[in-house]
Amino acid sequence: MEKHKASKIFVPGGMPTYTYIPRTERNLEDSLRESTENLCQLTTVTGATKSGKTVLTKKVFPREKSIWVDGGTIGNEDDLWNYVLESINGYIASDKSNSKGSRVSFRVKLSKLIRFIPFFAEGKGSIGGEYAHTDVKTTKKSLTLSPRAAAITQLRKVKLPLIIDDFHYLDRSFQGDVIRALKQLIFDGF
Numbered sequence: 689m690e691k692h693k694a695s696k697i698f699v700p701g702g703m704p705t706y707t708y709i710p711r712t713e714r715n716l717e718d719s720l721r722e723s724t725e726n727l728c729q730l731t732t733v734t735g736a737t738k739s740g741k742t743v744l745t746k747k748v749f750p751r752e753k754s755i756w757v758d759g760g761t762i763g764n765e766d767d768l769w770n771y772v773l774e775s776i777n778g779y780i781a782s783d784k785s786n787s788k789g790s791r792v793s794f795r796v797k798l799s800k801l802i803r804f805i806p807f808f809a810e811g812k813g814s815i816g817g818e819y820a821h822t823d824v825k826t827t828k829k830s831l832t833l834s835p836r837a838a839a840i841t842q843l844r845k846v847k848l849p850l851i852i853d854d855f856h857y858l859d860r861s862f863q864g865d866v867i868r869a870l871k872q873l874i875f876d877g878f
Contacts, residue, residue, distance in 0.1 A: 711744065720748045724849070728877050730867065732855075742853055749849050759854035765862060769835035772850065778842040781832040789824030836869055844878055 710717055723731040733741045749756075755775045762768045773779065833841070843850065850870070855863065 754849045757852045759857040766835045769839040772839040776846050780838040784829045786827045
């Protein structure tokens with residue numbers, strides 16, 4: 689039997705390396721998993737400190753298939769939305785360019801074989817010219833969004849669950865702003 693250090697078995701405040709105790713008697717994993725079937729909802733996980741809320745959530749929503757934000761790292765609204773944008777390789781500014789144009793060109797070359805003395809000396813002469821004209825019009829449009837607007841627009845496209853761990857660390861009024869900002873996405877099933 690292989691021996692392991694206790695610090696690898698029970699990891700308060702971290703993800704255990706070797707053990708995970710499913711909460712089968714309370715159906716917690718299944719209940720949380722059901723939120724993926726009915727996406728028109730905001731799901732909260734509550735419980736006593738160090739009771740395994742984050743570990744449970746990571747089991748159901750792994751970081752590779754979700755957007756995770758640590759509430760303890762968020763100081764203001766832009767921090768949250770910029771973190772979301774970074775997680776999805778998002779952006780706040782975009783440029784569009786359209787080019788329309790035409791190019792006209794032609795080449796003329798005339799050549800003539802000249803025989804000076806039949807069967808002994810001959811030469812070749814040519815004359816030519818080329819004309820080219822290009823007319824291009826470029827239109828450029830630039831759009832810069834607030835981090836909030838950019839994140840919400842791009843969250844709609846990536847369709848990944850957004851997990852805000854330790855949401856209670858956010859200022860109370862800011863919590864309401866976040867919920868209001870996400871309300872339409874939740875309603876639309878994203």
